[in-house]
Amino acid sequence: MSWQDIIEARVSSTNRLSPEDAVILYSQAPLHALSRAANKVRKQMNGSKEVTYLIDRNINYTNICTINCQFCSFYRPPGHEETYTQTISEISERIQELENIEGVRILMQGGVNPELPIEYYTDLLKEITTRHPTIDIDCFSPIEIEGIADVTGLSTLAVLELLKEAGMHGLPGGGAEMLVDEVRKDISPKKGSPANWLKVMSEAQSLGLITSATNVIGFGEGPEQRVEHMHRVRELQDSSLAKHDIGFTSFIAWPVQLENNSYGRRNQGRNRFELGAGPSEYLRHIAISRLFFDNIPHIQASWPTMGIDVAQMALLGGADDAGSTMMEENVVSASGTDKLEASEKELQAIIIRAGFTPRRRNSRYDLLSTPEIGTKLSELACPPPSQI
Numbered sequence: 313m314s315w316q317d318i319i320e321a322r323v324s325s326t327n328r329l330s331p332e333d334a335v336i337l338y339s340q341a342p343l344h345a346l347s348r349a350a351n352k353v354r355k356q357m358n359g360s361k362e363v364t365y366l367i368d369r370n371i372n373y374t375n376i377c378t379i380n381c382q383f384c385s386f387y388r389p390p391g392h393e394e395t396y397t398q399t400i401s402e403i404s405e406r407i408q409e410l411e412n413i414e415g416v417r418i419l420m421q422g423g424v425n426p427e428l429p430i431e432y433y434t435d436l437l438k439e440i441t442t443r444h445p446t447i448d449i450d451c452f453s454p455i456e457i458e459g460i461a462d463v464t465g466l467s468t469l470a471v472l473e474l475l476k477e478a479g480m481h482g483l484p485g486g487g488a489e490m491l492v493d494e495v496r497k498d499i500s501p502k503k504g505s506p507a508n509w510l511k512v513m514s515e516a517q518s519l520g521l522i523t524s525a526t527n528v529i530g531f532g533e534g535p536e537q538r539v540e541h542m543h544r545v546r547e548l549q550d551s552s553l554a555k556h557d558i559g560f561t562s563f564i565a566w567p568v569q570l571e572n573n574s575y576g577r578r579n580q581g582r583n584r585f586e587l588g589a590g591p592s593e594y595l596r597h598i599a600i601s602r603l604f605f606d607n608i609p610h611i612q613a614s615w616p617t618m619g620i621d622v623a624q625m626a627l628l629g630g631a632d633d634a635g636s637t638m639m640e641e642n643v644v645s646a647s648g649t650d651k652l653e654a655s656e657k658e659l660q661a662i663i664i665r666a667g668f669t670p671r672r673r674n675s676r677y678d679l680l681s682t683p684e685i686g687t688k689l690s691e692l693a694c695p696p697p698s699q700i
């Protein structure tokens with residue numbers, strides 16, 4: 313089929329895009345046609361008026377890590393003078409600050425720290441659910457769960473059961489990057505395999521935990537590899553929905569940040585033009601992901617990595633969610649991006665200026681009552697990226 317026929321079939325019916333179709337779209341379809349088609353599908357799945365956002369806080373509880381991903385500027389190896397691990401009180405103070413601005417969720421992730429016993433995690437979860445009962449705690453990505461399993465000798469499922477019992481609400485989708493064996497071996501040879509990431513997510517979904525799927529592009533991979541990543545995620549989603557009636561809430565993609573890490577340095581001057589992903593490449597990926605994932609309800613636009621203008625274009629080309637305020641983001645910003653934090657007013661301005669109505673949500677994507685912080689469109693200056 314031609315790319316025109318593939319798009320027509322996808323938009324006019326519930327025809328599922330095959331991996332081969334998706335590769336043809338990547339290779340042949342122009343951006344404007346992809347964005348227009350993805351916008352139609354987004355309207356069919358999520359309506360045309362609202363764009364959701366979340367008030368939350370990132371907490372990076374430890375930066376000690378033994379995995380040494382080449383694209384990561386955040387971690388420090390054990391024994392390094394800049395290592396830290398936060399205490400329950402320090403974390404609780406941060407959550408209190410989030411409560412003060414009506415936040416509803418913390419996203420707590422860190423390195424794979426071999427010095428922490430299982431009690432660090434379970435005591436932390438029990439204490440913060442007692443002190444902050446209205447805050448959802450989404451924490452510990454699959455590679456951290458694997459790390460805890462290694463330290464304790466327990467299975468990853470047993471670790472997840474213990475953490476859920478202690479108060480864990482969901483599992484962030486971090487660490488997926490590119491679920492393609494040859495890419496993962498190149499960028500994170502010590503990280504668990506793509507199959508492991510999918511297995512831990514499947515176990516989390518079997519326990520009813522809230523999960524999302526992420527994807528980092530720009531490692532020099534081709535369309536086939538991007539589609540392989542999406543296909544593996546879609547297959548797991550089919551299986552989890554059939555078995556447990558729960559699956560990934562959303563798909564969140566962004567380009568690798570190269571400024572400040574060994575991956576960027578290693579490739580400096582060599583195939584440099586093939587690394588990273590500019591706005592047009594990112595927008596193509598967002599649009600194709602909306603067309604491909606007929607079983608994942610939400611696609612997120614990434615303002616922190618792409619900037620506001622591109623995120624707004626993503627909202628017009630398949631995405632229906634503007635992500636979160638990201639109070640205290642440390643991992644992506646360690647790679648050299650500008651400060652990654654937006655006020656609720658700024659996020660609302662971004663959404664309104666893109667032509668939508670802002671709507672607060674929680675991590676399950678339940679819609680919440682939303683204050684009208686913005687005034688008239690004409691009075692809303694869209695803040696330049698450098699001020700966010």
Ligand code: SF4
Pocket residue numbers: 377378379380381384385386387422423424455500
């Ligand atoms: S991305 Fe995560 S697992 Fe990889 S080095 Fe950084 S903190 Fe460790």
